[in-house]
Amino acid sequence: MHPTEWIKQRSPQLIQDLFAFLSFPSVSAQTQHRPDLKATAQWLKAYLEKLGFWVELWGEPPIVHAYRAGPSGAPTALFYGHYDVQPPEPLELWHSPPFSPRIADECIYARGASDDKGQVFIHLAAWQYLIERYGDLPLSIHAVIEGEEETGSETLYGMLRQHGKAWQSDVVVVSDTAFFAEGVPTLTVGLRGLVYTEITVRGPQRDLHSGSFGGVAPNPALALATLLARLKSEDGRIQIPGFYDRVRAPDEKQRRLWRRLPATDEHYQRLMGVSALSGEVGFAPIERISIRPTLDVNGLLSGYTGEGAKTIIPAQATAKVSMRLVPDQDPQAIWESFRQYISQLAPAGVEVEVRLLHEPAPAFETPTDSPYYQAAEQALTEAFGSVPIPVREGGSIPILSHLQRAVGHPPVILMGFGLPTDAVHSPNECFRLRQLWGGLHATIRFYESLSGRKNAT
C-alpha cells in the first residue's frame, strides 16, 4: 500500500497514540517530573515491544534503547531522538494545557509536539508501516531515545562510553530540526557547537548600603556589565583573542543556494518580533546564524530584583554566557581563550570566576555527497514536492558528535520536519499536521531507500 494511502487509513489511530505520548509531562529540568520521565520511557518500551523490538531501559532518567534486526546483509540505521521536553512555563500564556494535546488550525498543540516527541513518533509509525508492508523490517534498526537532551544528555554520554561500540551503524538518523519555512523543505547539513559558561563577579563580603559606601565600593554588577560589554565590539565582532582564527571563509556554492531562501532581514524581524537585527557587519542574516560563530548573554543576576527600591551595592553578580561555534573552531581552545580574556578584564577590587556549565561541543557537519543524503533528498522531494535545500542551523545538538564517534563514525542525516513557527521551548508549541504526515511519508521512503527497496508502492 502506498504510504499516503496507509497514512490516510491509520491516521486516527496514529493521532491517538501520539496524543498518549504527548500527555506525559516529561520535563527533564524539573526533579518533580522524574516519575513522569520514567513513565514515558515505559510507554515507549511497550510501544516498541509491540512492534517486535528488543528493548532495554538504561540509567536514570531511562534511555530507551531498542533493536530489531533486518535481513542479513541489510544495512543498520541508528535513530536518535529524545522524549524529554522543555518546562512549559509560563503556563498562563498557553491557550490550552501543555500536556492535553489538541488539534486546532491543522496543528497539534502540546509541549513536545514538535520538539521532539512528534518527530520521534514519525519514526515509530514508519517502522510500523515497514513491518506491515514487508512482513519484517527491511533493515536493522537501533533506536536510542533519551530523556535528558534538554539538560545535557549526561546519562547518554555514560551509556555511549559503555555500549556505543555494540551499536555500529551505517547511518545515524535524527529528526529534531526544522524546515527553513513552510513549503521550503530543508535538510540540515550543519549545526553549531556550543561552549556554555557562567561568570561570577564577587565584591564586598555582603550587600552594602549604597549611601554609606557608594563612591568607594567596587560594584560587582557594574563590573560584570563592563566586562560583558567588552566581549563584543559595536560592529558585532567577538573580541576574544584568536576567536576567529580557524573559522572558514564562506563557501560560494552554499551562498548561491541560500539566495533562493526568503531569508531577508524582515523575515527574521517578523519571526522574533523586533524592529532591527543585530550581529556581525558584512554577513547576511542566514550567514550570521549558521556559518558565523556568536556569543550571547543567556542570563544575568545581581542585587535587588524585587518590587520597589532597595538602595544597595550588591555583593555579587552572575552572568551565563554561551558561544555557538562553527567548523573548525576547537571548543577546548575557545574555552581557554575565553577564560584568559575574562581574567584580564577583571577590574580591581572584585574577584572574577569563570566556569563551564557543560562539556564543550564542536560544530557538526554532514556531507551532501553520500548515498544517505541523496536518499533523504529523494524522500523529501517525493513527500513535499520540491528538492530540499541543504542548510546549516544555528542550534546545537551537543551529543551528536559523540554519538557519531561511538558508533563507528557513519554519516548523520538530520531530517527534521519542524517549522520555525512551531514555538518550540515557548508557550503554545505546535506541530503542523502537514509536517507530521509529510514527514512520515518521507521517513518511510528514506528507510525503504536505505534498504534497497526504493519507491516500492
Ligand SMILES: [Zn+2]
Ligand atoms: Zn529537541
